[in-house]
Amino acid sequence: MFSYVARRILISIPVLLVASVLVFVFVRATTDPTTHLRLSRDPMAIQRERTRLGLDKPLPVQYGNWLHDFVRGRWGESYKTQRSVSSEIRSKLWVTTQVAFFGVVLSLIVAVGIGVFSAVRQYSTLDYVFTGLSFAGLAMPIFWFALLLIQFLSYDLQKWLGWDQPLFFSVGLREPSGHVPFGYFRHIALPVVCLSVQLIAGWSRYQRASMLEAMSSEYLRTARAKGVPRHKVVFKHALRNALIPLVNVTAIDMGALFGGLIITETIFSLPGMGRLLVDSLLNGDTAVLLPWLMVTAMFIIVFNLVADLVVGVLDPRVRLS
Amino acid sequence: MSLESFAEIEPREDVLPPPGPPGAGDGTEAVVRSQWSLFARRFLRHRVACASLVFLLLLGALAVFAEQVAPHPLNPPLTSETLAAARKGPSADHWFGTDELGRDQVTRVLFAARISLSIGLGVALLATVVGSTIGAVAGYFGGWVDNILMRITDLWLVIPSLAALAIVAKQFGATVPAMIVVLSVFAWMPIARILRGEFLSLREKEFVEAAQASGASSRRVIVRHMLPNAMSSILVSLTLSVGIAILAESTLSFLGLGIQPPTVSWGNMLNQSRGTVGTPLAYLIYFPGLALFLTVLAVNFLGDGLRDALDPKALR
Numbered sequence: 001m002f003s004y005v006a007r008r009i010l011i012s013i014p015v016l017l018v019a020s021v022l023v024f025v026f027v028r029a030t031t032d033p034t035t036h037l038r039l040s041r042d043p044m045a046i047q048r049e050r051t052r053l054g055l056d057k058p059l060p061v062q063y064g065n066w067l068h069d070f071v072r073g074r075w076g077e078s079y080k081t082q083r084s085v086s087s088e089i090r091s092k093l094w095v096t097t098q099v100a101f102f103g104v105v106l107s108l109i110v111a112v113g114i115g116v117f118s119a120v121r122q123y124s125t126l127d128y129v130f131t132g133l134s135f136a137g138l139a140m141p142i143f144w145f146a147l148l149l150i151q152f153l154s155y156d157l158q159k160w161l162g163w164d165q166p167l168f169f170s171v172g173l174r175e176p177s178g179h180v181p182f183g184y185f186r187h188i189a190l191p192v193v194c195l196s197v198q199l200i201a202g203w204s205r206y207q208r209a210s211m212l213e214a215m216s217s218e219y220l221r222t223a224r225a226k227g228v229p230r231h232k233v234v235f236k237h238a239l240r241n242a243l244i245p246l247v248n249v250t251a252i253d254m255g256a257l258f259g260g261l262i263i264t265e266t267i268f269s270l271p272g273m274g275r276l277l278v279d280s281l282l283n284g285d286t287a288v289l290l291p292w293l294m295v296t297a298m299f300i301i302v303f304n305l306v307a308d309l310v311v312g313v314l315d316p317r318v319r320l321s
Numbered sequence: 322m323s324l325e326s327f328a329e330i331e332p333r334e335d336v337l338p339p340p341g342p343p344g345a346g347d348g349t350e351a352v353v354r355s356q357w358s359l360f361a362r363r364f365l366r367h368r369v370a371c372a373s374l375v376f377l378l379l380l381g382a383l384a385v386f387a388e389q390v391a392p393h394p395l396n397p398p399l400t401s402e403t404l405a406a407a408r409k410g411p412s413a414d415h416w417f418g419t420d421e422l423g424r425d426q427v428t429r430v431l432f433a434a435r436i437s438l439s440i441g442l443g444v445a446l447l448a449t450v451v452g453s454t455i456g457a458v459a460g461y462f463g464g465w466v467d468n469i470l471m472r473i474t475d476l477w478l479v480i481p482s483l484a485a486l487a488i489v490a491k492q493f494g495a496t497v498p499a500m501i502v503v504l505s506v507f508a509w510m511p512i513a514r515i516l517r518g519e520f521l522s523l524r525e526k527e528f529v530e531a532a533q534a535s536g537a538s539s540r541r542v543i544v545r546h547m548l549p550n551a552m553s554s555i556l557v558s559l560t561l562s563v564g565i566a567i568l569a570e571s572t573l574s575f576l577g578l579g580i581q582p583p584t585v586s587w588g589n590m591l592n593q594s595r596g597t598v599g600t601p602l603a604y605l606i607y608f609p610g611l612a613l614f615l616t617v618l619a620v621n622f623l624g625d626g627l628r629d630a631l632d633p634k635a636l637r
C-alpha cells in the first residue's frame with residue numbers, strides 16, 4: 001500500500017505542472033491584463049504596465065517567472081480592490097470547501113442508496129420513478145432549480161408556516177442580525193441540495209448500472225449458491241465491487257462540481273470561490289483568473305489522488321499491479 | 322453524466338427483424354423491411370421519444386415563425402396602455418403574464434426559443450463535424466493525432482469547463498455566432514473520443530480490409546466505408562450535445578456572461594427576473610425555466626430513443 005500511495009503522489013506532480021502550463025497559456029490567450037488601463041489618459045500607461053508585469057518577455061520566460069511567484073505565494077493584486085489575490089482566495093476557499101464537502105457527501109449517500117435499490121428491485125415501480133427523476137435531474141438547469149427552491153422552500157414555506165423567519169435561508173451562511181437556532185444548517189441546506197441534484201441524477205444511474213453488472217456476475221451466483229445470506233451478498237460482495245467505477249466517475253465529475261459551485265454560490269450569495277470568479281469576470285478583474293484556475297486545478301488533482309487511493313483500498317488488484 | 326457514457330455503442334452489422342409485437346408473429350409476416358423502416362418501427366415504439374420529437378418540432382416551428390404566431394409584439398411601445406397591462410400575472414390575454422415593461426412573456430419565451438434552439442443546434446453540428454473528423458482521423462491513423470487528442474481530453478478534466486467557458490464567453494461571446502463558436506470549442510472532445518473508439522474497432526473489420534485491398538484511398542475508406550457504420554453513434558451524440566449546449570448557453574447567459582439583452586434568451590430572461598423571487602412577480606421565473614427544462618428533457622429523451630432504435634444490442 002505504501003509504495004502505491006507514493007507512486008500515485010509522484011504521478012500527480014507532472015500532471016500538476018502540465019496543468020499549470022495549460023492554465024497559463026489559456027489565460028494569456030483569452031485575457032489581457034491591461035484592459036483596465038485602456039481608458040487611461042496616459043498613452044504610456046499600458047506600456048509601463050506591460051513592462052511591470054513582464055508581458056514584453058517571451059512566453060516561456062513569463063511562465064517561468066509566474067510559476068516562481070506562484071509557488072512563493074505571490075499571486076499579484078486585484079485590479080479593483082488592490083487586495084492581494086492570495087488572501088482574497090484564501091478567505092473564499094473555506095466557504096466553498098464546506099458547500100462542496102456536504103454536497104459530495106449527500107450526493108454519494110443518496111446516489112448509492114438509489115442505485116443499489118434500483119438494481120436490487122430492477123423494473124419495480126420505484127425503479128421507474130427513480131429513472132424518471134434522474135432524467136429530470138439531468139435536464140434540470142441548476143440555476144432555475146435554485147430559484148424554485150428559494151421561492152418554494154424559503155418564501156412560500158415561511159408564509160405557509162406563518163413564521164417571521166424562513167425555515168431555510170437563501171442568502172449567505174449566517175444571519176447578520178444575530179443567533180438563530182440551527183442557523184448554519186438552515187443556511188447551507190438549500191445550496192447543498194441545489195449542488196447535489198445533477199450529481200445525484202448522474203451518479204445514481206451509474207451506480208445502478210455497475211450494481212446490475214456486479215449482481216449478474218458469476219462470483220455472486222456462487223456466493224448465493226453457497227447459501228450466503230442475501231443482504232450479505234448485496235452489501236458485502238456486490239456493493240464493494242460496484243463502488244469502484246463510481247469512485248472513478250466521482251473524480252471525473254469534479255470539474256462539473258466546480259461548475260455547480262459557481263452557479264450555486266452566485267445565487268445564494270455565498271462568499272466562495274465560484275462567486276469570486278463570476279464577480280471578477282463581471283468587474284473585468286482578470287488578475288484573479290489565473291490563480292483561481294490554478295487553485296481549482298490543484299483541488300481537482302488532489303481529489304483525483306484521493307479517489308485513486310480509495311480505489312486502491314477497494315480493489316487490491318489496482319495497488320498490486 | 323456526460324457523452325462518454327455512450328462510448329460503448331457499437332456499429333450495427335446485423336439487420337435482424339425486431340422481436341415483433343405480441344400477436345404479430347403468426348408466421349405469415351415474412352416481410353422484407355428496409356433499414357430505415359426497421360429503425361422507424363423501433364423508434365415509434367419508444368413513446369416518450371416520439372412525444373419529445375413532436376414537442377421539439379412544434380417548438381422549433383413556433384420559434385421559426387415567432388413573428389407570425391407570437392400573440393403580442395416583442396417590445397411594445399411604452400405607452401400608458403402598455404404600462405397599465407404591466408406586472409400582471411398569467412391571464413387569458415397574457416398566458417405567462419407580463420413583466421415590468423408590459424412585455425408579454427409568451428412572446429419573449431418564443432423569441433428566446435429561437436436563440437436557444439439555434440445555439441443548441443449550431444453547437445451540436447459544429448462540434449459534431451469537428452469532433453467526428455478529428456476522432457475518425459485519430460482512430461484510423463493512430464499515432465500522434467491520437468496521442469495529442471487523448472492528452473487534451475485528459476487535461477481538460479482538471480479545468481472546470483464552466484469556468485473556462487465563462488472566461489472565453491466574457492471576452493468573445495456576446496453574439497449568437499460567437500457563442501456557437503465558443504461553446505463548440507469546448508464541446509467537440511467527447512464526440513471525438515467516441516468516434517475514435519468506434520474507428521479503432523471498425524479498423525479491424527474485414528470490410529475495411531477489403532476496401533483497402535481493392536485500392537481505395539484512406540479518405541475513401543473513412544468517408545464511404547467507415548463513417549456510415551459509425552452514423553448511429555454520431556447521431557446519438559449529436560442529439561445529446563444539443564441538450565448540453567442549450568444548458569451551457571443558458572447558464573452563461575444567466576450569469577450575465579453570455580447572450581446580452583436586448584437579444585432575449587431563456588438564460589438572460591431568468592437573469593433579469595431573478596429579483597422577483599419571493600415577490601408577487603415570481604411567475605416571471607417559472608415559464609422561461611420550464612421551457613428550458615422541457616426542451617433539454619425532450620432532447621435527452623430523443624437521444625435515448627434514437628440510441629435504442631439505432632442499436633438494438635444496447636437495449637436495456
